[in-house]
Amino acid sequence: MDCLFNPAAIFSSDEQVYFLFRPQEPCLLEVQKTDCNGKSSWFVDDAVQKDGSLYALSPFDPLLLLLPILHAKRRQTAECAGAFLSLDDLLYDAGAPNLARLGDIPHFEEKLLTVCDVTAPTPDMQFFRLCDKKVVAWLRGKVDRIVAKFASYALLAALAAGEKEMEEKLILESRRHVAIRLLGDTLAPMWVAKLKESYGLGDTIASEYVYFDNVIKRPLAASNGAGEDNKAAAAKKTKLSHGQRTLAKANKEGMKNIASFFAKK
Template identity: 30%
Template sequence: MGSWWEGIDESRLLIAPDPGVNEDGSACFLSLRHPKSGLRTPYLLCNGLLQELHWFKQPSGSWFWGDYVSEDGSLYIATPIDPIFIMLPIFEDARMKKWDDPGKFRQLGEILFINDCSGYQRLFSMAEDCMEVVCESKEIGSTKFFRLDDTKVLAWLLYKVSKLKQTLSALDQNYAAREEKDTLVDAVSILGEYLKDDPWLKLLCNHFKLDSLEAKTKASDFEICPTDIGHSVGSSNFSQGKNTSEKKAERNVKQAKKAMVETESRNIKEMFTRASRRRN
């Protein structure tokens, strides 16, 4: 399953999309570098779909896992991630760009060979399919070479911003009523959780004439759900910035839900305790 899982001797519940299984009937965990922080982070690869892991902990709660109840209330959720985010930093390093020089063309196998992260080599066919979107490529004989292209990367990022703006506006009436610039800042900030400040977040902010500090400050408002193994999975429960009254209302709702969950959790535990006593 990968080095990040070694030494953890306990059951874990993972909820993930079901794209099918690999030809050998299995999925695998890969240790890759997070595109923002560069830290080694676990990802799930299943049938050609790359997924990032989010860790959730429900205080004083439980989860049903088939006929089993996990009492600590922790679980992982895997959600698909565009592999271009993961590969962008290593393709940026691989072209060895200096000043106005566009950099070097490199073979895909050479780009994906990372000494301390062998997981990238498992993404060879995926990279060959998707990196054409943000790279120039050329073939010499039967060998194909790639070089990251700033213009293509910017076009890809602008598409991502456009899709995020549409999604945010469709969330609810409050989002739909927001100013265009606020929605734009939110979309750029969300992408900023997966982009290095220099050059990509800076490039995006310059294009929209946004203050990069504003985008980064906005991003700090989002709740990051780190795994319990010391890594950040680089994903967020995106909570929109709200005014004081909205925050208070939201806090009250959360407290009420927490109280209800804790009560229901105790009832569930008591039910199973009584059932086990009857069997004994």
């Protein structure tokens, strides 16, 4: 493997995200590191390796990496849909010269057609321009695949356990919210907003359920005139667990409420 690069140079972001390009069977891989806060080590043959960090490499869709570049380079305005550019021009960036290696991925130009309009003045020459409608359709495909296999993902299994009392429509909407939240880690806010809009998701969904300890929990019953029931519900609401009390005392500066992830932009 070679071609280690940090896309922060492309995105002008302070967040450090690294990728490797695998030359054999060309593929883009995301690099993630776990270090257990320096409290782990490795036994290698007859010696102990003090650094117990573990690097995990996982396939990453190159179109997600290119999306902000494609958006910027089309130079769209209110009067113009933007410019068509060649593949070489799209993959050229002085701050990230290794970006051009993505062109080595098999059928890469076909992948671009998933999110781009194309014009071909000659049979051997193609020019590409990002298309919002195609991007949203492509992202919806990812959301729908996550939703279809929601319960099979270990990360999301705990969330599915809290859906027993929820209506089928609400379950679908909540799972779409979760899927969009996961994809949102690699997307600009404008694409998250367009994706939510395509599903008709707004602020009302956030009031139907809340997330806590990775479980979807139904809220307390709304007032319906049953005074004693409401008093009991209020008493139950004020009873906090040890974890909740600890969280309440923690320094929350810079932290976002979970409901903010579902708020309409």
